[in-house]
Amino acid sequence: MAQPPARTLTRECIATAALRVLEREGLAGLSMRKVAAEVGAQAASLYWHVRNKEEILDLLGDAIIADAEVPPRTGDWREQYLEYGRRYRALLLAKRDAAKVVAGRLSTGPRVLAVLEDQLDRLREAGFTDADAAMASYLLSAYVQGFVLQEQSPLSATEAAGAGRGQAAREAGDVFRALPAEDYPNLVALADDLTDPDMDTRFEFGLQRIADGLAALLT
Amino acid sequence: MAQPPARTLTRECIATAALRVLEREGLAGLSMRKVAAEVGAQAASLYWHVRNKEEILDLLGDAIIADAEVPPRTGDWREQYLEYGRRYRALLLAKRDAAKVVAGRLSTGPRVLAVLEDQLDRLREAGFTDADAAMASYLLSAYVQGFVLQEQSPLSATEAAGAGRGQAAREAGDVFRALPAEDYPNLVALADDLTDPDMDTRFEFGLQRIADGLAALLT
DNA sequence: CGCAGCCCCTAACACTGTTAGGGGCTGCTC
DNA sequence: GAGCAGCCCCTAACAGTGTTAGGGGCTGCG
Incomplete structure (x- = not known):
């Protein structure tokens, strides 16, 4: 070196x-x-x-x-909006600690602006108000950043030594199951659901709800 | 001292x-x-x-x-879900840098567990699947954390000296308006919408979309 | 009395971000 | 060609960081 x-x-x-x-x-x-x-x-x-x-x-x-790629311009606005979210998450997962770096930082680099420009264009074309388009874009990035940050956060101080993704989830499951069932009946009952390590479908769930909510604005 | x-x-x-x-x-x-x-x-x-x-x-x-208070148990699940989001955001805004502290951290303190327990209880009572209730809860906290983090992030390196909330938004507006309109027509056109300093309604927008999306699951 | 143990101290380690000041090297001007 | 300005990188240092090693007062118990 x-x-x-x-x-x-x-x-x-x-x-x-x-x-x-x-x-x-x-x-x-x-x-x-x-x-x-x-x-x-x-x-x-x-x-x-x-x-x-x-x-x-x-x-x-x-x-x-920098190496973000905008989704193909095929299909309806919904599929493209979802794809934006998925690719953004993939980007944050691709580089180590990318979510933490990007989290508290409003970047105005040319590459970021280009993506934002393109995204807004599609939302307006889909029929959203100017204000709604702006807010929909903001909503998506807030969700993705928040999700990846939570997804990658270790369980309390049990951190560093833990193996890869899903490790924290499994340990959290143990914590929930060990709780007194009379005080926390729901946490105990839903321990498996709360700590399901399949982050992809968990992410997809939120993404679909948001898209549904936005779709309701267009009727 | x-x-x-x-x-x-x-x-x-x-x-x-x-x-x-x-x-x-x-x-x-x-x-x-x-x-x-x-x-x-x-x-x-x-x-x-x-x-x-x-x-x-x-x-x-x-x-x-610690000083979180669960919303009153009146009204439908939707109003309570919204109120959870609002109070969580208020909590993160109340203490300095609270969002950054809480962001990458899965807390299992008793107070946090109590709130989560209560929240899950209401979601299940509203008719959500166990899996859906768990994911709805996760979705809400991801959104709120992501939103507050973005809300408080300064514009690039223009940071420290900047005055309070909305300062970054105004400067970002200047950046957008100064862009070449032929390259970034949407950014220029939506500059005001993108940088509207009214964070409360921006937060509320996302919250309502998410609630709408969740409501669609119950039909 | 002596002896654990808890609890706090001083001192030091390796490391951090950042600044001051100095010196080569380039390329321009006279 | 000589001198000079500027860019660019260096060494050295400062104040402050998280963390550990080891010591030494207290307390309460046998």
Whole structure:
């Protein structure tokens, strides 16, 4: 790692390096020094191209969305809206800690704007009010971000060592089943439903409800 | 601050102290040393009662939800479901950075479980399948968390100095309006709708759509 | 009395983001 | 060609972070 001349480093160069560090070490392990080392430079050198670590996170947010592809323009607006949601979730699941990076960050990178533009175009074409189209778009991204964040959140402090997806769900199931049934009858009864590790259908459920609710606006 | 004998410190004591520090300094400014100082102790002393900083954040998550109140049991399930969402959002807005604390954290504190238990009870009583009730509950919390997180996220690196709520929205509006209209016709046209600072009605919009979608399951 | 144990301390470790200041290297101007 | 401005990267340091090791007062029990 770290080629000696290293080529003059740019913001894009820093962004892709940060992306590699993020993939390797996770968001908590992402430091200025490590990003700098990844491009063969010193930490302080980054500050010539970037104001903050925060600005690097902004670049990361853009880079994560960068390889988004808009769904095909076939079928009705509903199928396209659903597909937007699915692809957004897939994007957040593809890169490590992507949801946490993107969560508290309103990106205005060109790639993000292009997707948003396209999405709004289809919603208006489908017959939604301007205000409704804007809110429908906002609703979708809020749901997807919130879902993936919950989906990836470990159970309390039982975290790090846990194996992949669904591990937390199974442990949560144990917690629910162990509860006193007279105090929490519903939690005990629904323990299996609440902790079903099939996140895909759980996500799809919410997505379909939202689409249904939006469809009711068009009648 | 910091009374000399300080009384023997407990986990609850640490939790409320952490809550005060969070309110004063924000999540980024919350450190072991500051929490310790708040209870009149040294940083290392905390580790007798708590394993990690992560565990303090868990305590914080519980403490934030602690003063949740379940909505009155009047009216239909829909009104109660909506009210759950509204109160959850209000809770996250009430304490500083509460959304960020709660976001990536599956709390199993007793207060959280009690609310969940009650919520599931009402959904089942309304006629939802066990699986649907569980998913409806999950859907609501995903939406609320995602929404508040987006709602509070600053616009790119224009952050810290910005005034309160709606400031980011107004600046985002400027960004959208300044875009080339031939490349982003919809973004320019909907700039006002996209950046309407009235977050309450925006939240309500999504909430109503979700409730509509769920209602369609009961027919 | 002595001895556990609980509880808190001081000191240190490795690491973080960030800034100050210095020095090569480029390319322009006289 | 000489000098100079600027870009770009460096070393060194600062204050602060989470966390651990080890010590030392208390308490209550045998």
